[in-house]
Amino acid sequence: xxxxxxxxxxxxxxxxxxxxxxxxxxxxxxxxxxxxxxxxxxxxxxxxxxxxxxxxxxxxxxxxxxxxxxxxxxxxxxxxxxxxxxxxxxxxxxxxxxxxxxxxxxxxxxxxxxxxxxxxxxxxxxxxxxxxxxxxxxxxxxxxxxxxxxxxxxxxxxxxxxxxxxxxxxxxxxxxxxxxxxxxxxxxxxxxxxxxxxxxxxxxxxxxxxxxxxxxxxxxxxxxxxxxxxxxxxxxxxxxxxxxxxxxxxxxxxxxxxxxxxxxxxxxxxxxxxxxxxxxxxxxxxxxxxxxxxxxxxxxxxxxxxxxxxxxxxxxxxxxxxxxxxxxxxxxxxxxxxxxxxxxxxxxxxxxxxxxxxxxxxxxxxxxxxxxxxxxxxxxxxxxxxxxxxxxxxxxxxxxxxxxxxxxxxxxxxxxxxxxxxxxxxxxxxxxxxxxxxxxxxxxxxxxxxxxxxxxxxxxxxxxxxxxxxxxxxxxxxxxxxxxxxxxxxxxxxxxxxxxxxxxxx
Numbered sequence: 001x002x003x004x005x006x007x008x009x010x011x012x013x014x015x016x017x018x019x020x021x022x023x024x025x026x027x028x029x030x031x032x033x034x035x036x037x038x039x040x041x042x043x044x045x046x047x048x049x050x051x052x053x054x055x056x057x058x059x060x061x062x063x064x065x066x067x068x069x070x071x072x073x074x075x076x077x078x079x080x081x082x083x084x085x086x087x088x089x090x091x092x093x094x095x096x097x098x099x100x101x102x103x104x105x106x107x108x109x110x111x112x113x114x115x116x117x118x119x120x121x122x123x124x125x126x127x128x129x130x131x132x133x134x135x136x137x138x139x140x141x142x143x144x145x146x147x148x149x150x151x152x153x154x155x156x157x158x159x160x161x162x163x164x165x166x167x168x169x170x171x172x173x174x175x176x177x178x179x180x181x182x183x184x185x186x187x188x189x190x191x192x193x194x195x196x197x198x199x200x201x202x203x204x205x206x207x208x209x210x211x212x213x214x215x216x217x218x219x220x221x222x223x224x225x226x227x228x229x230x231x232x233x234x235x236x237x238x239x240x241x242x243x244x245x246x247x248x249x250x251x252x253x254x255x256x257x258x259x260x261x262x263x264x265x266x267x268x269x270x271x272x273x274x275x276x277x278x279x280x281x282x283x284x285x286x287x288x289x290x291x292x293x294x295x296x297x298x299x300x301x302x303x304x305x306x307x308x309x310x311x312x313x314x315x316x317x318x319x320x321x322x323x324x325x326x327x328x329x330x331x332x333x334x335x336x337x338x339x340x341x342x343x344x345x346x347x348x349x350x351x352x353x354x355x356x357x358x359x360x361x362x363x364x365x366x367x368x369x370x371x372x373x374x375x376x377x378x379x380x381x382x383x384x385x386x387x388x389x390x391x392x393x394x395x396x397x398x399x400x401x402x403x404x405x406x407x408x409x410x411x412x413x414x415x416x417x418x419x420x421x422x423x424x425x426x427x428x429x430x431x432x433x434x435x436x437x438x439x440x441x442x443x444x445x446x447x448x449x450x451x452x453x454x455x456x457x458x459x460x461x462x463x464x465x466x467x468x469x470x471x472x473x474x475x476x477x478x479x480x481x482x483x484x485x486x487x488x489x490x491x492x493x494x495x496x497x498x499x500x501x502x503x504x505x506x
Contacts, residue, residue: 009142009151018224021225025222029049031069036158038155038158039155041076042078043231045140046139047080047172047227053085054090069092072095078232086112089106108386123346134166134167135168139169139172142179148218154344155321161346161348171216205359230328233323236276240276246280246439248284250281250364250404271396272295278303282306286306294314298320298350318344319350319351347392352395356396362400365378369418370407372419373450374445377423379425403432410465415505419470421488434446438461440461443457
């Protein structure tokens with residue numbers, strides 16, 4: 001939706017002269033190019049140009065002309081970007097993360113190429129040219145200063161890299177975005193490629209080490225489009241019984257670690273993936289005994305916002321918001337108050353392995369399944385069909401002080417066990433997984449051999465319906481496996497998945 005009053009947010013005279021409609025801007029994007037688009041978990045993505053481009057692609061399809069582009073983003077976006085372009089079969093290559101149903105369907109049908117990549121790696125891959133040339137950037141901003149600097153929007157993601165590396169830039173200036181966002185961001189321009197890397201001077205979650213604005217050469221800007229459209233909201237349901245139980249196990253474990261002296265009283269910086277279980281954990285922390293908490297994470301969702309409001313969480317560092325409609329309205333109504341507690345950074349910093357390791361982050365992420373030895377599959381259903389992607393879970397899991405993965409113990413009404421003999425796809429090896437949690441219990445795998453891990457996972461995490469079969473598999477593997485370090489019956493290891501594919505139940 002166009003907003004004539006939005007011009008007041010475009011203070012740079014050179015760029016005011018480039019204001020045009022979304023349709024005119026989309027006409028400047030040819031087939032065959034790679035386009036870096038802003039957006040991270042439904043925040044700060046371009047609202048108008050992708051839809052206009054999808055219409056243009058659809059018209060080309062009518063005349064039998066192939067029109068496809070490469071689409072690079074920060075993470076997932078929204079139906080009016082991923083969904084619109086996937087619907088018209090307009091995406092040749094997608095990276096680094098998606099969650100759109102139409103996009104997923106095309107990927108799994110082999111109609112769209114997809115690179116699932118650690119979010120911290122994207123900028124480096126682009127700088128190094130591994131992904132090819134970045135032709136055009138389409139980036140949403142809150143405003144443009146007189147000297148051409150850009151006020152970032154509700155996500156930062158890879159925008160710094162897109163603006164630096166793209167030959168041409170299209171800006172969407174969204175007057176719906178709260179002007180109070182100005183000053184919330186911390187854009188660090190000190191990252192380099194080897195051998196010229198220097199230490200990143202971020203020592204505490206609350207440290208600011210960069211600038212409040214994105215830089216962009218006005219000469220590269222080929223179009224400015226005014227919009228007035230809200231971000232996509234992430235609907236979160238109230239925690240169910242399983243989510244509350246999982247949260248309870250994690251909170252009990254953290255209290256135990258504090259009593260043991262392995263964690264300070266205010267814990268360590270928290271990282272949490274997106275979803276209802278993650279929000280349930282945050283709700284539990286909000287009611288728990290811990291004070292003066294901090295978060296060093298990718299996204300700030302409802303539970304963390306509530307913790308800031310209550311005073312439990314003193315600072316949250318992220319790269320984007322992922323909020324329900326109610327939480328988003330509350331944030332925008334009082335953003336000036338929240339601004340002192342929130343920092344939005346580029347994802348190459350929010351997900352930086354060295355910073356995660358040095359700060360000692362407590363990482364909590366969801367999974368699709370785990371096997372009895374602690375290998376975790378967080379991306380593929382039945383081993384071959386992508387769900388969303390690895391996102392930042394690998395950045396955090398491998399480098400965290402505590403690496404926690406959580407899921408209900410079964411899915412599809414009990415037809416699927418989320419604890420299996422062998423994971424059908426591995427995103428996080430047993431070496432990166434320290435804690436597994438289901439509603440049944442928590443398995444602390446630190447310091448355990450593979451056989452000890454298997455017993456802990458089966459005993460503590462498996463659903464009672466599947467526990468006898470898992471125990472039987474493990475016992476027979478101990479007796480008959482040719483190797484006794486990590487016993488498996490290879491002819492049976494994936495039989496649970498095959499049984500589900502053939503019969504509809506494991």
